[in-house]
Amino acid sequence: MKPILDKKYKIYEFEIFSLNTIEKIYGKGRKYGVGKFISKLYKRKICLQSVDENDSHLLNKGYVYLPHSEIVRYLGVNKKDGEYEWKTILKSLSKRGIVSYKREGNNPYDSNKKLYYFRLSDDFDNSKKTYVDVESNTLNKFISKQNSKYVSELSKGKGLDIFLLYELDVCIKSTLSIKDLDDIIDLRVNNKLTEYRDKLEWEWLGKRQRKKIYSKLVDEEVFIERYKRLLKSKYEILQIDLQNLRDGNYFDLSTNYFKRDEYGYRVYNIFSRCIREYRSFIKIDGEETIEVDLKNSMISMLYYFIKLLNDKPNKQSGLVKDVYNKLIQLRDGEINDVWLGLPYLQRWEYIKDYGDKFNNDYYLFLKEESGFENMSRNSFKELLWLILFGRESQLKKSINLNKHKYNDLKHLLLGSGRFLVEDITKIDLYKWNKKNYRRYKNTSLILHTIERLVMETMSTILIEKKYKYISIFDGFIVKKSQSEEIHKLLNSRVSSIDKVFTFTLK
Numbered sequence: 001m002k003p004i005l006d007k008k009y010k011i012y013e014f015e016i017f018s019l020n021t022i023e024k025i026y027g028k029g030r031k032y033g034v035g036k037f038i039s040k041l042y043k044r045k046i047c048l049q050s051v052d053e054n055d056s057h058l059l060n061k062g063y064v065y066l067p068h069s070e071i072v073r074y075l076g077v078n079k080k081d082g083e084y085e086w087k088t089i090l091k092s093l094s095k096r097g098i099v100s101y102k103r104e105g106n107n108p109y110d111s112n113k114k115l116y117y118f119r120l121s122d123d124f125d126n127s128k129k130t131y132v133d134v135e136s137n138t139l140n141k142f143i144s145k146q147n148s149k150y151v152s153e154l155s156k157g158k159g160l161d162i163f164l165l166y167e168l169d170v171c172i173k174s175t176l177s178i179k180d181l182d183d184i185i186d187l188r189v190n191n192k193l194t195e196y197r198d199k200l201e202w203e204w205l206g207k208r209q210r211k212k213i214y215s216k217l218v219d220e221e222v223f224i225e226r227y228k229r230l231l232k233s234k235y236e237i238l239q240i241d242l243q244n245l246r247d248g249n250y251f252d253l254s255t256n257y258f259k260r261d262e263y264g265y266r267v268y269n270i271f272s273r274c275i276r277e278y279r280s281f282i283k284i285d286g287e288e289t290i291e292v293d294l295k296n297s298m299i300s301m302l303y304y305f306i307k308l309l310n311d312k313p314n315k316q317s318g319l320v321k322d323v324y325n326k327l328i329q330l331r332d333g334e335i336n337d338v339w340l341g342l343p344y345l346q347r348w349e350y351i352k353d354y355g356d357k358f359n360n361d362y363y364l365f366l367k368e369e370s371g372f373e374n375m376s377r378n379s380f381k382e383l384l385w386l387i388l389f390g391r392e393s394q395l396k397k398s399i400n401l402n403k404h405k406y407n408d409l410k411h412l413l414l415g416s417g418r419f420l421v422e423d424i425t426k427i428d429l430y431k432w433n434k435k436n437y438r439r440y441k442n443t444s445l446i447l448h449t450i451e452r453l454v455m456e457t458m459s460t461i462l463i464e465k466k467y468k469y470i471s472i473f474d475g476f477i478v479k480k481s482q483s484e485e486i487h488k489l490l491n492s493r494v495s496s497i498d499k500v501f502t503f504t505l506k
Helices: 019-026 028-048 068-075 085-095 137-155 162-172 181-199 207-218 220-247 297-309 318-330 342-358 362-369 377-389 392-398 406-414 417-424 439-464 480-497
Strands: 010-014 063-065 099-107 110-120 129-133 174-176 282-284 287-294 469-471 475-479 503-505
Touching (some): 010 028, 028 068, 028 085, 028 110, 028 220, 068 085, 068 110, 085 099, 162 439, 162 469, 174 220, 181 207, 181 220, 207 220, 282 475, 287 439, 287 480, 297 318, 297 362, 318 417, 318 439, 342 362, 377 406, 377 439, 392 406, 406 417, 417 439, 439 475, 439 480
Antiparallel strands (some): 010 129, 063 110, 099 110, 282 287, 287 475, 287 503, 469 475
C-alpha cells in the first residue's frame, strides 16, 4: 500500500511534558521535533520492553536505539554557540530527567563512532497522554518522504526477502481485537505469577534471578499494577502499529518488525513479540485463527542435526559440513560414533517403540528416565535447555540438583551425547553469527539455524498453496477454517525431511 502524501501524522503528547512546555523551552521550531523524538522513544520502549528484566540494558531496561539521522532531524542540525543543536537539546533533556542516553556498539559506517541508545523516564509510563496530530508541515513531509522511500525499496525487492514480504502482506490484512481486555490481562498476570512461583522451586536458579523474582513477589501489588499497565500499553501500541501498517506508514511503526535476526536468521513479524494470551485473538482476513506448532522443536532439531552430522560427508553442506570439519580438526583427525553423538539417537528409538506411554513426548520420556518424575514438564524442559545452551563455567558453580552436580546432570540427561555438546562449544562458528559471538552459544545457534531451514521449507509449501500464515518461530498462525488441511499437509511434508518432526494443532 502506498503512503498518503501531505497528510498529518500523529504523536503521543504527555501531560508531564506537553508540547506547550517543549515550545516554551526549545522554541516553536523544535516543538514537534522534540515531541516526535519523545513519542518514538516511548513507543519503541513499550514495544520492546519485557517484565522479565535482563542485565543487558539493550534488551529489557528501557534503552532503545534511534538512528543518528532521526536524532538530528528531530532535535536540530544547526550549530549554536559552537555546538550542534541536537547535542544541546539532548544534554538539556538529560539534565531535566526526561531522557538518559548511552553510547555503545559501532556505527556500521564509521567504526570510530558509537551508536546512541536512549531511555525515556519511567514517569512517562504513568503520565496521562493523548494521540495528537503533528502540526508541522516540514516534519510531516519528512515522514512522508521516509515512507515513500521505504515503499520504493520494497517495490524493488530491497530489504525484505520473499518470506518477509509474504508475511508483511498477510499482517497488513490482519487484526487483533480483544473485547474483554482486562480479563485477558488478568489471565496473563496470573500465568506470569504462576511461572515465577514455579521458577522459585528450581534448585538451579541463580541467586541474581531468584532475587529479582522475590522482589516482584514481595511487592506483588506493585508488580501487578506495573505489569498490567505495560500490557495495556503494549496492546494500545500494537493497535496503532497495525493501523500504520494498513495505511502504509512504515516509518511510523514503533520498531522494525519485519526482519531477520543475526542468530540463525529467524523471521520476525509484527506479532513475534505478541504475548501468547493475545495471539489467540489474531484474525486473518477477518477470520479466526489457530496455531500449528512443531512439537518438541528444539530437541527434535538436536536429533536431526546429529543425524545430519553422521551422514556421509559428501552429503553434508553449509553449517553442518563446517561443524563436521571443525570437529574432525578438534580431534586431530580422529573421530568415532560417540564423539559424533550417534548413541544419543538410540534414545529416540525407545520413543518410536513405546511413544504412546509418553504421548510421543521426548521431554516426558527423558524426565522419567532421568528420575525426575515429580518435576513439571516445563521445569524439566528448562533444565535440559540450560544444560544444552548454558555457559559451563557458570553452571558448574550454580547447579546442584538432588545432589547431582553439573557434570552428573549432563551425563544423566545427554548420556554419551554430552561429548558432542562439549566439543561443539570448543569450535569456532564466528562466520555464522558475527554479532556478539560466544562459543558457548554454538549449540543453540546450530539448532536455531536448522529450525529456520525446516520452517522455511514449510513456509515455501504454504506460499505455493496460497495459504495465508503468520510465523511464530516454530509454528504458524493460520485460519481456523483451513487448519485441518494445513495440519495434514505440513505433517505429510515434514515427515519426508525426518520422521522425528510432527506438527500439532493448539
